Amino acid sequence: MKKSMLWLLGLLAYLLFMLVLTPASLWLKLVTLPADLQLGPVTGTLWQGQVAGVQKAPFYLPQLSWQLQPSLLWRGKLGLKLQGGNLRDASLPYLAVQAELGFGKVLLQQSTIRLPVAPIIPQLQLPMPVDASGSIVLNLQKFELGQPYCSELVGTASWQQAKFKAPTGWIDLQAIDSTLSCDNGNLSLTTKADNPLGLLVKADVLQGSYQIAGTLKPAASMPKEVHQAMQFVGQADAEGRFPLKLQGRIGQ
Structure with a gap:
């Protein structure tokens, strides 16, 4: 009985080993991606890898790397670290995300995402x-995925430079700072008036x-x-005001 259990554990360990070391490019072929999402060459494994370029209008990310972190498996979760873009190049998106993936749950903690403003403006209907x-x-x-967008959100947003x-x-507005929250599943942003x-x-x-909705009162x-x-x-x-x-x- 003990020998059979050892064989079973060994087989499971082998299958898990093969699972995480299979080239990521092969796993990608099993996934249906959005038609407007374009990926560059994919290297590495499911455990750790990189995509050389991610394009989804109106943004382009020069590179995106990932690393799975199994330290949370005992809690029924899997850690995921994402890193993309160049922190020093403000003209391109950048992200440093620490995520926890569970059964039907996605949680981000202590994460930073930067998006250039210029590509966002055409997406808005302005007067x-x-x-x-x-x-x-x-x-x-902290950000926990929910319907339609979130179930919890604690953070800040800043329009820098x-x-x-x-x-x-x-005209230089310096910086406009705000707080982020989740309001009945919707993303909510409230600015600070010190701008x-x-x-x-x-x-x-x-x-x-x-x-x-709000007010404007330009400084003299x-x-x-x-x-x-x-x-x-x-x-x-x-x-x-x-x-x-x-x-x-x-x-639209």
Whole structure:
């Protein structure tokens, strides 16, 4: 009986060994990928590997590497570490993600994701054409996948090196910081008003759509073009704040 058990354990160990060391390119052939997702050459194994280039409009990631971490298997979970892009090149996306994968659960902790602003702007339905630059940096202390997007979210978001283009040139907004949360399964962002635009809004990403509501109160130091543009936003209240309300579909 003991010999049979040892043989069984040995067989299972061998199968597991072969499973994780099978080339990742072979596993990829068994997966149905979105039609608009393009991958470069895949190297390594299921255990640890790399993709040389990931393209999904409007973003391109020069490289994406992964590493499985079995230390959580005793809890019925599998750790996954993802690293992609170049931290020093702000014109491209970057990510450093620490994930826990369980039965029907995905949890991210202490993760950073950076996206350039320029490709995002055309995806939004704005009342007037906007040309902007900089990067959106997400620092996620905890994010648990849910319906439609999340079941828990604790983190911050920052528009770093924030600039937008006016007729007279680029206007520097420095940085616009905000907090992230999960609101009934939807992604929610609330800005801090300590920015040159006095932007104080709550933005919600719903299933396939978004809505933004809040106020603007540009600082006196802002160029006159900014203050003149406020006439297209609406009527200021008694405190000089202009109402801001936008909504639309994502990617349409």
